[in-house]
Every structure is written in structure tokens, then in C-alpha cells.
Amino acid sequence: MTGASRPAARLELPTILGAIHPRARWTETRLLAIAAVALVVGSISLSAGMTGRLALYAPQGLTIYLVALGLAHLAQVLAGRRSDEVLLPVVGLLGGISLLLMQRLPQDLVTMEVGGLALGLGDTQLLWLVLAIGVATTLGIVVRSDSGLRRYKYTWAAAGIALLLLTFVFGSDVAGQRLTLRLGPFSGQPSELLKVILVVFLAGYLSENRPLLIEQDTRLGPLRLPPLPYLTPMVAMWAIALGIVVVQRDLGAALLFYAVFLALVYAATGRLSLVVIGSILFFLGSAVMANLFDHVRARIDIWVDPFADPLGAGYQVVQSLHAFARGGLLGTGLGEGLPMVGGRLPIPEVHTDFPLAALGEELGLVGVIAILGLFFVLIERGLRIGAAAADDFRAILAVGLALVVGVQAFIIAGGNLKVLPLTGVTLPFISYGGSSLLVNAIVVGLLLALSDKGVEPPPPPTGVRRWRDRLRRRAA
Amino acid sequence: MLATSSRRRPLGRTIVHVALVLTLAFAVLAGAGGYWAVVRSTDLTHSPYDPAVIAASRTVPRGRIIDREGNVLVRNKEDANGELYRVYSGETISQVVGYASGRYGRAGLELAYDAELSGLAGDPLADALRKFGTDPYDPKDLHLALSWDLQRAAVRALGARRGAVVMLDPRTGEVLALASTPTYDASAISNPATSQAAFEALQNDPGQPLLPRATLGRYVPGSVFKIVTAIAGLASGAITPETTYAEQPPAEKDGLLVEGFRIRDGHHRVTGNRRLDLVEATEVSCNIWYALTGLRTGGAELVDHAARLGFGSPIPFDLPTAASQVTDGSGSAPGGFVDDVELANAAYGQAETFVTPLQMALVASSIANGGELMRPRLVTAMTGKGGTRQIGAQTLAHVLNPADAASINRAMVAAVEGDLGRQFTTGAKVPGVTTAGKSGTAELGGRGEPHSWFIGFAPAEAPTIAIAVIVEQAGRGAEVAAPIGGDLMALHLGAGG
Numbered sequence: 004m005t006g007a008s009r010p011a012a013r014l015e016l017p018t019i020l021g022a023i024h025p026r027a028r029w030t031e032t033r034l035l036a037i038a039a040v041a042l043v044v045g046s047i048s049l050s051a052g053m054t055g056r057l058a059l060y061a062p063q064g065l066t067i068y069l070v071a072l073g074l075a076h077l078a079q080v081l082a083g084r085r086s087d088e089v090l091l092p093v094v095g096l097l098g099g100i101s102l103l104l105m106q107r108l109p110q111d112l113v114t115m116e117v118g119g120l121a122l123g124l125g126d127t128q129l130l131w132l133v134l135a136i137g138v139a140t141t142l143g144i145v146v147r148s149d150s151g152l153r154r155y156k157y158t159w160a161a162a163g164i165a166l167l168l169l170t171f172v173f174g175s176d177v178a179g180q181r182l183t184l185r186l187g188p189f190s191g192q193p194s195e196l197l198k199v200i201l202v203v204f205l206a207g208y209l210s211e212n213r214p215l216l217i218e219q220d221t222r223l224g225p226l227r228l229p230p231l232p233y234l235t236p237m238v239a240m241w242a243i244a245l246g247i248v249v250v251q252r253d254l255g256a257a258l259l260f261y262a263v264f265l266a267l268v269y270a271a272t273g274r275l276s277l278v279v280i281g282s283i284l285f286f287l288g289s290a291v292m293a294n295l296f297d298h299v300r301a302r303i304d305i306w307v308d309p310f311a312d313p314l315g316a317g318y319q320v321v322q323s324l325h326a327f328a329r330g331g332l333l334g335t336g337l338g339e340g341l342p343m344v345g346g347r348l349p350i351p352e353v354h355t356d357f358p359l360a361a362l363g364e365e366l367g368l369v370g371v372i373a374i375l376g377l378f379f380v381l382i383e384r385g386l387r388i389g390a391a392a393a394d395d396f397r398a399i400l401a402v403g404l405a406l407v408v409g410v411q412a413f414i415i416a417g418g419n420l421k422v423l424p425l426t427g428v429t430l431p432f433i434s435y436g437g438s439s440l441l442v443n444a445i446v447v448g449l450l451l452a453l454s455d456k457g458v459e460p461p462p463p464p465t466g467v468r469r470w471r472d473r474l475r476r477r478a479a
Numbered sequence: 480m481l482a483t484s485s486r487r488r489p490l491g492r493t494i495v496h497v498a499l500v501l502t503l504a505f506a507v508l509a510g511a512g513g514y515w516a517v518v519r520s521t522d523l524t525h526s527p528y529d530p531a532v533i534a535a536s537r538t539v540p541r542g543r544i545i546d547r548e549g550n551v552l553v554r555n556k557e558d559a560n561g562e563l564y565r566v567y568s569g570e571t572i573s574q575v576v577g578y579a580s581g582r583y584g585r586a587g588l589e590l591a592y593d594a595e596l597s598g599l600a601g602d603p604l605a606d607a608l609r610k611f612g613t614d615p616y617d618p619k620d621l622h623l624a625l626s627w628d629l630q631r632a633a634v635r636a637l638g639a640r641r642g643a644v645v646m647l648d649p650r651t652g653e654v655l656a657l658a659s660t661p662t663y664d665a666s667a668i669s670n671p672a673t674s675q676a677a678f679e680a681l682q683n684d685p686g687q688p689l690l691p692r693a694t695l696g697r698y699v700p701g702s703v704f705k706i707v708t709a710i711a712g713l714a715s716g717a718i719t720p721e722t723t724y725a726e727q728p729p730a731e732k733d734g735l736l737v738e739g740f741r742i743r744d745g746h747h748r749v750t751g752n753r754r755l756d757l758v759e760a761t762e763v764s765c766n767i768w769y770a771l772t773g774l775r776t777g778g779a780e781l782v783d784h785a786a787r788l789g790f791g792s793p794i795p796f797d798l799p800t801a802a803s804q805v806t807d808g809s810g811s812a813p814g815g816f817v818d819d820v821e822l823a824n825a826a827y828g829q830a831e832t833f834v835t836p837l838q839m840a841l842v843a844s845s846i847a848n849g850g851e852l853m854r855p856r857l858v859t860a861m862t863g864k865g866g867t868r869q870i871g872a873q874t875l876a877h878v879l880n881p882a883d884a885a886s887i888n889r890a891m892v893a894a895v896e897g898d899l900g901r902q903f904t905t906g907a908k909v910p911g912v913t914t915a916g917k918s919g920t921a922e923l924g925g926r927g928e929p930h931s932w933f934i935g936f937a938p939a940e941a942p943t944i945a946i947a948v949i950v951e952q953a954g955r956g957a958e959v960a961a962p963i964g965g966d967l968m969a970l971h972l973g974a975g976g
Contacts, residue, residue, distance in 0.1 A: 327515040343530075371509075
């Protein structure tokens with residue numbers, strides 16, 4: 004197969020692309036074909052449910068989406084990248100499920116005007132999905148070096164905090180939460196971008212200080228801790244997470260940041276004591292928050308017993324559980340569920356906060372487990388990329404990127420299923436929303452780049468050795 | 480040069496740990512999905528809060544409810560906006576059928592069978608197949624064991640008084656009448672035009688017409704509870720039908736002293752110094768004989784055998800039921816009694832003993848059916864598109880062997896027909912038919928008139944009807960409840976039942 008593609012390597016293209024060396028990606032091709040078949044079947048099933056006809060439902064949308072996936076595949080083949088071949092099909096299938104769901108929901112849930120064209124929910128999501136595939140593919144192909152991320156970790160951290168402050172000062176309140184930042188015609192949720200910046204910073208910090216964090220001890224009672232000064236930036240992270248809860252009322256983002264932070268600290272140091280202390284701090288913080296802030300306590304009360312007030316506070320969660328119950332094992336079929344009462348959908352905010360419940364109703368438990376499985380495969384690929392990475396920075400970065408997607412999926416799926424209190428984070432690649440899709444696309448793009456065996460090798464770990472020698476000398 | 484690097488622990492191991500934790504987390508999610516989508520699926524999708532149920536209630540005509548003679552008790556009607564609402568055949572059935580209102584939800588059978596009536600649920604197979612059909616709704620007609628005639632007669636007999644009547648066929652558990660008074664007009668609640676005013680008035684009514692007394696009312700039983708004590712005594716082997724107590728006749732005059740508490744009787748005039756056995760003690764409703772029987776049986780056995788009759792937990796029934804109790808269980812003596820005083824008083828139904836009328840009807844029914852207690856049933860069949868599904872008779876428990884049941888049967892006949900019994904349970908006799916029964920006068924501790932109770936069955940040789948009657952604070956059981964019981968059984972048996 005490589006033999007067949009070899010002649011193409013001699014093609015001369017414009018210098019901006021450089022000489023291209025196409026390389027077949029058969030695993031990706033096959034998996035994408037399977038995903039495409041699944042989506043076509045889904046679309047026909049959706050059409051049968053909505054209109055009673057056996058045809059593609061909104062065929063232009065699905066066609067554009069599948070062509071975009073095909074082009075993304077082709078671009079990677081042409082670029083000759085030796086990157087992971089499972090990520091794109093998995094993300095492509097999740098995005099396709101999202102497209103079918105958004106096409107199926109009432110189109111007037113979201114309207115957007117682009118160049119005099121009024122787009123409904125399905126078309127808007129399609130636009131974001133295609134952009135997201137473009138971003139992921141471009142990053143996967145173009146990023147050939149990690150030095151920009153590796154060197155400027157404090158700059159990134161500063162940018163993240165600046166972004167947070169900007170949202171706080173200039174952000175607009177939506178549903179009692181100050182999460183949205185408007186920039187001209189665009190609006191987005193910076194906390195989505197912040198999660199990537201956090202991972203980049205942590206990867207830089209932890210990989211640089213890893214030897215110290217592992218080998219130096221400070222005794223605190225029965226616990227053996229790393230040297231306390233090196234924990235300061237981490238405690239600052241903890242404070243920032245709590246600050247997000249207090250200022251922005253964004254419990255989901257805080258939970259996500261904190262969980263990823265703890266997981267990365269453990270992955271880098273292997274110290275369980277840090278996780279234990281972190282968890283204790285988390286529960287203490289939660290208890291204090293629950294006592295101080297009504298909105299936190301309300302979330303927890305609803306979580307403990309949503310059926311106590313099924314028509315009031317617990318409404319969303321109760322309706323989500325009802326949706327899973329109506330779906331049962333096999334689901335009602337796409338387009339057959341979500342009974343409308345008085346022209347309203349049974350679950351408020353289904354397209355952002357409860358897509359899993361909607362899919363749970365129409366695809367059943369089987370569908371839910373399949374979707375969870377897709378996320379699980381995504382995480383597994385990310386962790387695998389991390390384990391195979393050339394150095395600590397890349398390893399921690401890859402693990403962190405996998406975790407921000409995986410843990411976020413867990414948090415919102417858990418909220419839908421009453422495993423966790425409900426928080427308003429999106430279900431990656433499935434929820435409606437441009438900023439969520441684009442940021443998760445950046446994550447996938449970086450994972451693709453990190454998995455590429457052809458990228459620039461990491462620099463030798465000079466800085467660490469210097470520090471280490473200095474410590475040795477002082478000890479001696 | 481690379482000595483330091485080699486001493487570094489690889490990241491691989493900790494990454495595997497992170498992967499394990501995430502695996503566990505996702506397994507929990509899948510488990511939760513299974514819990515809500517499979518384990519809790521039926522009860523959530525049948526709930527009136529489910530939007531599918533609500534949506535169906537607005538567009539699909541609900542199933543009808545039909546009595547045993549084919550009278551349609553509940554129909555659908557269209558209001559001015561074309562929305563459907565329910566119309567009920569009179570006030571006498573309101574406590575059974577309940578109501579279905581867009582504003583105030585559902586009650587009674589309309590609540591209990593909401594999913595079936597609205598057409599969202601049936602048998603599991605149809606539920607699974609429904610997803611592939613074009614018309615998802617299949618409303619079921621409910622066929623009741625209830626007799627509208629008997630139900631109306633029962634409500635009429637209670638009249639303006641508060642009370643309840645439960646009549647059932649002891650052989651099958653079919654509930655023929657389930658009357659509670661005061662009643663209310665369920666049609667006024669279901670009709671959107673009158674709904675609000677009607678419901679608010681009913682909520683503020685001191686007579687609590689919305690309370691289905693027959694199933695949810697808990698009353699002091701008084702002497703009707705003696706049948707439970709007799710069952711426990713015989714079934715546990717503590718007594719035989721011939722058991723007598725040497726201390727009983729001398730105690731009749733001044734009362735029986737139990738740990739300083741004096742249990743009194745009022746039949747000394749007619750029994751003199753005779754030692755009473757089961758039949759005679761039941762005939763004259765001897766408190767002392769039953770107190771002694773309760774003490775000999777013991778608290779643990781009394782509570783245990785009452786539980787087989789349904790005490791201690793809600794009775795499995797088509798409608799929600801309150802749990803009846805022998806004792807509140809706060810004591811440390813066997814069975815949860817505080818002491819022998821409470822046990823002795825409970826044995827004749829005057830301690831922390833509370834019962835529902837349905838529970839007492841089951842007590843009578845179990846004796847009538849030779850010790851085999853049948854599950855009470857209102858709905859006997861459901862008819863939908865896919866045909867009719869019968870709901871058959873089901874044994875709830877074997878509470879007594881047939882010989883002991885026959886002994887209590889004889890004792891209850893004596894209570895109605897015996898020379899001495901007639902003085903205590905007048906009026907329960909069904910003309911021309913051997914009638915068994917037991918009346919009760921439940922003292923409420925000085926708070927006004929006692930509750931008037933009667934339980935019984937007929938014909939005693941081969942019972943086809945069992946009954947429990949309570950009239951709140953109406954006086955002696957023999958004078959008020961017993962004649963109602965006799966009349967209603969006579970009406971049913973005369974009608975060829």
C-alpha cells in the first residue's frame with residue numbers, strides 16, 4: 004500500500020506546503036468508514052422517526068459533515084503524518100451523533116445569522132463542527148514543535164488568569180452565571196479555553212520540578228510531602244478553582260480543573276499523599292461552600308433527592324432521569340422520544356446540558372454505553388500517547404489533555420445520571436456550542452501532534468540537572 | 480551523565496493508575512445508566528410527572544372504568560377548547576376511582592392505573608414492541624370487581640355519617656364495595672371550568688372528603704379485633720376452642736387485674752359464674768377471656784400472626800393502603816408491647832391498636848374462606864387493542880387451618896345468632912341465611928361517642944360475602960354498624976350473589 008502512494012511523494016507543490024510525502028492511514032480510513040455508515044443509518048432512522056420516510060434526514064448537513072471528515076483524513080494522509088489514527092474517527096462519530104441530535108431538536112432553540120443567512124440549531128452546530136474538524140486537523144498537521152508551550156508556561160498561566168479576570172469584569176451574565184465573554188459578534192466561554200491553558204501550565208511546571216517533587220520530603224505528621232515551596236503554585240491553583248466557584252458560580256469548571264489538577268499531580272509524582280490531602284481540601288472546601296453559598300447548597304440538595312421537588316428545583320434532573328427511563332434498554336429510536344408538552348421540550352437546556360439524556364431516551368442504555376465507550380476510547384488513546392511520549396513534558400501534557408475531555412464528559416454525564424451534582428459543563432463534541440467544540444478540537448489537535456512520531460525531539464533536561472546538582476552540593 | 484535520569488521513576492505506572500480510576504468512574508456511569516434505564520424504568524415512565532404520560536393525557540382519550548355489571552363509571556368528555564376531561568357516574572365511587580385533573584393531578588384508580596388508562600403501559604412485551612409501532616398509545620379499559628349497586632347502597636346506608644364499608648368475596652378477594660363517607664364530586668375536580676373552586680373547597684372541608692377512609696383511615700378497632708386474637712391464639716397453639724380460664728368467672732364482677740390495671744366486662748348478668756370457651760366468649764364479647772388469651776398467646780405470636788393477615792405493612796392492593804398495627808412497637812416486651820397491660824388491652828382492641836376497614840374486612844374474609852386469605856382486588860381485567868388481560872385470584876396467606884377457621888366461624892355465628900349473642904350483635908342477621916359476625920364498640924378514651932364496628936360474612940356454611948363496617952363515633956357497634964352490615968349482605972345475597 005505504501006508502494007502505491009510513493010510516486011505521489013515526488014509531486015512538486017507550492018513551497019508554502021513544502022514537499023509532501025503522503026502516507027496511508029488505513030486504520031483511520033476503515034474506522035471512518037464504519038463511523039460514516041453508522042451516521043448514515045442514524046440519519047435514515049431519524050428520518051423514519053421524524054417524517055416516516057426512509058431517506059436521509061437533512062441530507063445536505065450530513066453530507067457536508069462527512070465530506071469534512073473525509074477531507075480531514077485526506078489532509079493527514081497527504082501531509083504524511085504518523086499520528087494516532089483512532090482519535091479522528093472517534094471524535095468524528097461523536098460529532099456526527101451531535102449533528103443528528105441537533106438536527107432532530109426544534110431548530111429554533113438557537114438561531115444565528117451568517118451573511119444574511121438565518122441558521123437554525125442543526126446548521127449552526129454543523130458550522131461549528133466543520134470548523135472544529137478543521138482546527139483539530141490543522142493543529143495536528145502544523146504543530147511540529149512544543150517549544151511555544153514548553154517555554155512560556157508562566158506566560159500561559161498569566162494569560163489564563165487574565166482571561167478569567169476579563170470574563171469577570173466584562174463578561175455578561177447568562178442564567179445567573181458570569182461565564183460568557185462577548186467580542187464583537189462572537190461570544191464564548193473562556194473557562195473552556197482556560198482548561199487547556201491549565202494543562203499546558205501544569206505540564207510545564209510538573210515536568211520541570213518532577214525530580215524535586217518526587218525525591219525531597221517534608222514531614223507533616225504521618226505524611227511525607229514534597230518540599231512545601233514547590234507546592235505553592237499548586238495551592239494557588241486550588242485557590243483559583245474555588246475563586247471560580249465563588250465569582251463565576253461555575254461549579255462544573257471548578258470541579259473539572261481541580262480533578263485534572265490532582266490527577267496530573269499524581270501522574271507526575273506518584274505521591275498518593277498529595278491526592279489524599281487534595282481530596283480532603285476538596286471536601287472541606289465543598290462543605291464550606293455549601294454552607295456559605297445558596298447556589299452550591301441548592302445543587303447538592305437537588306443531587307441528594309431531586310424527587311423531593313420534582314416540579315421545582317429538581318425539575319431538570321428528574322426530567323433527565325425520566326428520559327433515561329423512557330429510553331430503557333434499546334431506546335425509542337431517533338426522533339421518537341422527547342415528548343413535547345405544551346410545545347415545550349421535556350428537559351430544559353437539553354442541547355447544552357442534557358444531550359446524554361436525550362440520546363439515552365432515543366438510543367437507550369445501549370446507546371449511552373456506546374457513547375461512554377467512545378469517550379473512554381478517547382481517554383485511552385490520550386493516556387497511551389502520554390505513556391509513549393518522548394519526555395515528561397509531553398507525557399504530562401498528553402495525559403492532561405486526555406483528562407480535560409474525559410473528566411468533563413464524566414462530570415456532565417454524571418450530572419445527567421445523578422451520579423454527581425448537576426453542573427453546567429458541556430458534553431465534549433456532543434453539546435451544542437462553538438467555544439466548547441473549538442476548544443475540544445484544540446485538545447484533539449494537540450493530541451494528534453503529540454502522537455506524531457515525526458515531531459521535533461524534546462530538548463535535553465538541562466535546567467533540572469543544574470538544580471539537582473545545586474541541591475546535592477548544599478546537602479553535602 | 481544520565482545517572483539521574485535512570486533513577487527517575489517512569490510515568491507509565493502512574494498513568495495506568497489514572498486509567499484504572501477513570502475505568503472505574505465510567506463503569507459507575509454505565510451502572511447508573513442501567514439503574515435508571517432498566518431498574519427504575521417502569522416506575523418512572525408510569526409516573527404522572529412523566530412528560531410522555533402528561534402529553535398522552537391531553538391528546539389520547541383515557542380508558543373507561545367499568546363495574547362488574549357492565550356499568551360505565553367513568554367517561555371522557557370534550558370541553559370548549561376540545562381538550563378531554565373525565566366525567567364520573569356520581570359521587571359514590573369517588574373514593575375508589577379518584578379523579579384525573581390537569582391541574583390537580585390524579586387520585587384513586589386514576590392515579591394507580593394512570594399509565595394503563597392513558598395507554599402508555601401494559602404488559603412488558605407490548606411496551607417493548609410499542610416503540611416500533613406507529614400509534615404509540617394503547618389506553619386500557621379497567622374492569623372492576625366493584626358492584627355499582629352495592630357501592631351506592633353502602634354509601635346510602637352510611638348516609639350523612641362519616642365511615643366506611645368494605646365488602647368482598649372471600650373466595651376470590653374481589654372487592655364488591657369500597658365505600659367511604661363523606662364522598663365528593665370528582666367530576667367537579669376534573670372539569671377544568673370548576674376544578675379550582677371545587678378542589679379548594681374540598682381541601683378546606685373539615686370532614687376530609689378527599690380521604691379514602693376504607694383504605695387509608697386508621698381506627699381503634701375495639702372488639703372486632705378479638706377475631707385477630709382468636710386467630711393468633713389458635714394458630715399458635717396457645718389455646719384450643721375448648722380453652723377456659725379458672726380466673727375468668729370470678730373476675731367478671733370486679734374486673735381482671737393485670738399488673739395493677741383492671742379489665743372490665745359487662746356481661747356478668749347473663750353468664751354468671753360460667754367458665755366461657757371460645758364460642759361463648761365471642762358470643763358475649765368477653766374482654767377478660769380475650770385478655771387472658773392474648774396474655775397466653777404472647778405479644779410476639781400475636782404480632783406475628785396479625786402480620787400474616789396483613790398487619791404491619793400496607794396491604795397489597797390496587798389502591799394505596801395504610802398499614803394497620805397491633806402495637807406501635809415502642810415497648811421492649813415481645814412483639815414491641817410496653818408491658819402485659821398493653822398486650823391484654825390490645826387483645827380486645829383497646830390499646831395502641833389501629834386498623835383500616837379494609838384490613839378488618841380481610842380478617843373476616845380469611846375466616847370465611849377457611850383460613851386462606853385472598854389478595855383483595857378491584858381491577859379484574861384490562862382491555863386494550865391487544866385484547867383482554869385477566870387479573871386472577873391470588874392467595875395472600877394461609878393464616879389458619881380449616882378446622883380452627885371453622886371454630887371461629889362457629890363463634891362468629893353464635894355472636895350473631897346465639898341466644899346470648901343476639902343481645903350484643905342485633906340486626907346483623909340476614910333473614911333466612913346463617914350469618915356470622917362480630918360487632919365492636921371502640922372506646923376513644925373519653926373523647927365523645929365510640930366508633931361503631933361490625934365485621935362478618937354470610938352464608939356461614941359457604942360464605943360468598945365478607946364485610947367490614949365502621950361508622951365514626953356513632954355509638955355501640957351492635958346498634959349502628961351491625962344493622963348496616965346485615966342489610967348490605969342481605970341486599971347482595973338477595974340479588975343472587
